[in-house]
Amino acid sequence: MGQDLEKVLLSQEQIEERLTELAAQIDADYAGKELLLVGVLRGAVMVMADLSRRLHLPVQMDWMAVSSYGSGTKSSGVVRILKDLDTDLHGRDVLIVEDIIDSGLTLSWLLANLRSRGPASVEIATLLRKPEAAKVAVDVRYVGFDIPPEFVVGYGLDYAERYRHLPFVGTLAPHVYGG
Ligand SMILES: O=P(O)(O)OC[C@H]1O[C@H](OP(=O)(O)OP(=O)(O)O)[C@H](O)[C@@H]1O
């Protein structure tokens, strides 16, 4: 496992500190409201757990599963809903919780999809964003870290379903994905 990693990009401490800041901002922005957190499976599980536990607002949580990456390192651009929400979004303040915005294709599709369901508002919170990899612009209210356009793993992010459990974000050694 150690040999698979090239470097640690963001330590557990850096991530937790930033999530605390984002939670305070979200608490202030939605004061007096009840928020519906929509986690995007599977990558957002860690961010959802750690961000939601820092919120003081009343929140509900629901989950969607979408897929655009399959087992590779590039977005296919074709988004499929693998599991839809159980919650009616009509009149709700919705915050999509994500691990990463890379090309932006998944989130721009998801944002349009959720906005078509009649919510009061839909915003996005993502731990990571790769500005140099953007293929479409996505309006993101809460960003943990802007990172370089390298493939990263850990803290929910996988390569071929591995490395999601790592408590930090790192890059993989090129030999792992045949680079
Ligand atoms: O901006 P994009 O280029 O569209 O990439 C971002 C998407 O890719 C990842 O999901 P993935 O499809 O890998 O599924 P997973 O969450 O199950 O790992 C991530 O969780 C985002 O949903």
Ligand code: HPA
């Ligand atoms: O850099 C990444 N790593 C893992 N999954 C991803 N999905 C989009 N970008 C990435």
